[in-house]
Amino acid sequence: MRGQFLYISQVTVMKGSSRNKDHSTEEEGTGKRPKRKCLQWHPLLAKKLLDFSEEEEEEEEEEDIDKVQLLGADGLEQDADETEDDESSEQRARRPMNAFLLFCKRHRSLVRQEHPRLDNRGATKILADWWAVLDPKEKQKYTDMAKEYKDAFMKANPGYRWCPTTNKPVKTQTSTVTNRKKLWAFSSDSAKDLPSPRKVAKSEEMPQLNFGMADPTQMGGLSMLLLAGEHALTAQEVSSSTCQSDATNSTEACQKSSLFQFAEISSSTSQPDVPVAVKPTEESALFQFAEISSSTSHSGPSDLTKQCGTSALFQLAEMCLASEGVKVKEPGKIKVEASEDVAREIPEEMEAEELEKTTIKDSCKGKVEQSETGKIQDRDETKTEKPETAKCSHFTSLAMESSHFERNDSSKDHVCRSPELSMADMNILGLNKPEKIKKKKKKNKLDRHSNEKSTPKKPCKKRQSSESDIESVMYTIEAVAKGDWGAERLAEIPRKKARPASNVKGSLLDTKSPKKKVKSKEKKTSKEKPTETTKESKPPDFLSITASKEVPCEASDNIKVEPLTPTEEVVPQSLPGQVKTEDNDCVKKIETCGSRKSERSCKGALYKTLVSEGMLTSLRANVDRGKRSSGKGNSSDHEGCWNEENWAFSQSGTSGNKKLKRPKPKEDFVLGLAKLEEEFEKKFNSLPQYSPVTFDRKSSSVPRKKRKVGSSSSEQPKSNKGSFQSQKKNLFHKIVSKYKHKKEKLNVPDTAILSEDKNSSEPAWKNKISISALNTPEPAMMHEPLVGSQKRKARKTKITHLVRTADGRVSPAGGTLEEKPKELPQSTLQKTSSAETDCNSECSRNAESEETHSITPDMPAVSAFFSLAALAEVAAMENVHRSQRATPLPHDGQPNEMSQAPVLISCADQ
């Protein structure tokens, strides 16, 4: 989907670029992802564009659609797109967390609680300390868990490459970072390599192209939904970007749904764009559908058998296909009417679902095909006319199906949620998405205001739609009962949508012409834009409606079109709380406008509902990723939890093939993934969580040895790293902070109380205890640390390396000494502590003495290793530290030696 979408966007961009720079800027403005795609696609796009121009000229809508399909289906290009998408998704796939990361994830919050002031870095350091101190048993738990994750991940993503470095670089221009990530992420489903492999991964998408083929049984729907959602995200992004550029003038553009934008773009670009527009619509439709389904699901899920579900999925698939070029199946028909009907249906579903659940079910079962055809028609209509109507119609049909589907699938409980729940979901989704969006929006805050204005329009639409919706609902109900959806829709549509219908029809008939008109209008005057925006805004309205349960795409279309601009102003107030939330999101998101936001939210909602339980974690992860990545790429990538990715991969990989089969496998995969996710979550939650105190204890319990050895060593390296890496400046701060931490730890009573989490609390205790016991002996451990990450550290900081080596050489105590040499502050502190320790016991003396001895001998070596600069820094640090804390050295000869050691170092350096 994305690929296609991107492709479209690119095409539009291409044209736009040729025509206007704005488009290009928009593209640039868009997420990095699109850019990549754009880059990759450019050549292809050029070809496609050519093709489009030719085909379009010859034939209008159907042909366009076919073209689109062809383009998508053609394979190479599409495959590439798909591959891109897949890649993106694959890229999305995150590496499974290693044991340490799991540990961090599980304990970071604890660390933060204990040390509120600490930032994540500091927390990470502490976590590292904890990890170092962690009992091998405990570690093993995490390592096992990590391994399990990895295995599952790899299983899901057979071809997953941890470091796709080579492949990725190809990507283009702009955002290298995002690209890198994506590239890296690669998980080739079957392991097709290189760019082509990606294509393979996209096999999923391919199915979409083939959608016509999709069997109800196959149920690719879920995957389709996911894909659609992803695509929608990407589309939204793209649209947003485009909108921004366009929108610069008017908020309307932002408000416009992606579909709308597409339409506009297409109109501007000309026929070729049409296909593009379709996809967006489909996406939106999918989202809406999902929303609807979620809403409907509550109604009564009981009966829907898998058939319904399959039908819903099937429909979704069809939708996708239609978007791609579904028209092929059943082109001509009264698409417009269908769309209207659909819109009506949606409300009906909303309201009448409960009443007519049974009827709907029946209709769905018996009429799935019809609905599909109708959907297709709707799609076409939407394409030509306005995304909104199309979405609505799609949604409605989809919703019907989806609702059934959801009902059927107990596993998909989420779907079954009551409408309210669905609403909540929507909101949640919106919230989630908004976050991602927010990041983006932040950039475009200025635009937001304008967008906000546009958002208001939505409510108006909603209202209108709501009124008409009731009727439409009735209609749909009846139709459903009759099972004549398609026919009724057609008949009904004209009635309700007389206005829009006419417009739509015209648009449908001449998809290009309407869009073109719109574009021209927009270009001409902002006023005209509103009309367009109204259309575009419709989708958002629709979304908001779905959220608010209001329905009516149709009414919105009609009303909105005219009043749009005025409504925009009014709308904000009128909008319900839900709407407001959306608006807020929109505002946050920037220009994307409410409509987009709503779309996103809807999509997100759908996505959630689909994924629901199992998916939640992945979704969250995605969201996080999106937030993170927002900088890089953007929300579109969110998919990414490895779980989800696994799905996709597993789906694609398992199916291995292409598209048709995916659906069912996808569902299975989804379920499997969900299960996996759940299992992982459970396992993760079951992982022992140690209270900071325990660690503190450990460190403290081990007392100085460990501290010195473990903490001190760790600390020093850190400080060293900081100094070497970049932060000579920060060395002191770090040291100080570390020192503070250490002090805190020291201060922390030994009462170590393991905060166990749930399951393994006791074991944790035991482990901890054992750990503490073990810790004392740690000196040996010191050597171990050198392995792995430590090596890295060593690399990073030569000094550290030296120190460590010294530590290793030296007895456990040696570590402390090393620390001292590295950083006087620590050494001084340690000295103080050591002094105390010394007072406490002779052992400390011995240790120190040993350390000193070891150190002194080492020193020369150290000095040799250290660069003069490093030594100078250290010396400076030491000097400063001394000056600051010269006093504290109460001690025996040993401490003196310690102090001397640093001096020696400094001297050596000098």
Add this chain to the structure above:
DNA sequence: TCGAATGAAAG
């Protein structure tokens, strides 16, 4: 956007 940690993987 970077960074702090560790670890796995790939070149």
Add this chain to the structure above:
DNA sequence: CTTTCATTCGA
């Protein structure tokens, strides 16, 4: 051996 990137979020 070195480089990437996985999680987490405050600067």
